[in-house]
Amino acid sequence: MSKDLHGKTVLITGANTGIGRATAYDLALRGAEIVMACRSEEKTLPVIEAIKNGTGNAKIFFEALDLSSLASVRETATRYLASGRPIHVLINNAGLAGSKGQTKEGFELAFGVNHLGHFLWTNLLLDRIKESGDARIINVASMAHYKAKVIDWNALTKPSKSKTGLPEYEVSKLANVLHAKALAKRLEGTGITTYSLHPGVVASDVWRSVPAPIRWVIKKFMISAEDGAATTLHCVSHANIAGETGLYYDKCMKKKPSKLALDETLAEQLWQRSEAWTN
Template identity: 40%
Template sequence: MMSWEWSDIFCHPLWVISTVILAITVRAQRKGSWDPRACPVSLNGKTAIVTGANTGIGKFIALDFARRGARVILACRSEARGTSALKEIIELSGNEDVHLRLVDTSSLDSVQKFATQILEEQKELHILVNNAGASGLPKGITADGLETTFATNHIGPFLLTSLLLDLLKKSAPARIVNVSSLNHRRGKVDFSHFKGENLTYVMDSVYNHTKLHNIIWTNELARRLQGTGVTANSLHPGVVMTEVMRNYNFIVRFLFNLVGFFFFKSSKEGAVSTIYCAVSEETEGITGKYFDSDCSLVLAAPPARDPALGVKEFEICERLTSKL
């Protein structure tokens, strides 16, 4: 009787060839149909802010804007990593008009100080990309009394956008782009979550909730901005090999990276849908919409499209940030 080991299967030429073909096929399909390199839009004379621009998707978004000639402000939490990204973007783009400003979106005080600095320094703002976010953070409450992941991914970006809204309107046409996730479909709406109540910390559950709130907020923001020349859209960047998993344990990170090597997008590929929403001629004037990782318009989950939830979202977020 023949005996065999699993290693015999994995080393069999047909298995190896099939795996390689599958990986190549998936990697080719994940690139999407819109290519930023084929988009001729210039951003000369424009100013753009990208939060979380020191690594991953944010860095490639900022690099694209810099190559288009924009004044780019890297809004980063880490000065060391931000400085490294700043040098790299200037070197690769040849654009010296790239600047680092520090902000921690989990802190309302930090967001306030950042916005004040921007309003003092900049006369115009044409693109605001709310990209910074975190997943897998441990249970915690910030100094502002907010749940940490919600503060980082949602309340902080909400406040930042609100504080810069008049400048965006003054600079119209302008665009607000909020990076959400397909995971919003697994999120739930419970406004007690904002203060850390009734939450279950299982894998990315809290992250999923925040991404759903991102879209609810974006859609209501778009409604309120009608007629101002400022658009607001949200998007799914794809399943991307970024540092978003850095807060998980070693086993989860290992499996994520192993599977991701074959099937996930690179950070450069993951930046495409955001760049599409921020600069493409096709999205000019479009607002209150949700795009998938292939730059296609798709319907977000039903709660994200509920106007009543959008109104309530704004009321609660404004109340939580009104002390500033």
């Protein structure tokens, strides 16, 4: 896929702020049609206007999507498929960290939003993606996945247990890496490639649950959302990685993920369970 994205449609989740917004802006500059699937119309429409004004690209659209509800994921996917729009690039970017609770269907919040919602979203859109031939599917994961040492399957169907919500976040990001890997295996021979990545430690709204004074200090040491979009953008269009699939990237380079993230059996177990939970 070339850097010029005229004629290409990119569907991206959580693009109203942070890394997703910076990613959408760059893709708009390169001429892509962009569909921003976000949970708040009120927050997203002004961002769409700003991207249109800043880039001169008028083909930026909103779709309502709440990843904490599998019903919402189904509704939005149905609407999208009915619209007839193609998908050349799917970017599973939305995510939360440090929030606790349960999704509408009772899954642990970080796992449900960051992984399970995106798992169902991707599966429902897969036939449309296949129509685009050399499409790419990108999961914005995190280096936090290295910290996850086990997936406790029982914990995934209960409210978040930890005080900080961060151990649950680490598992959800491990799931993002395993999902890209298991999906790559299923897409062998289709021309569709998958990628997972760490965007860098970015001064975005993802730190919203950290108390204000600490948040202000730590954000000073982080990279900008624009720099944080670089590895996603690399995975969207870099020609050199067109033949690579199911791998993990950091700083626009391939990187070995954690031992668990390379575990084929675990990837399959996660796939089977995710499939059962979303049926």
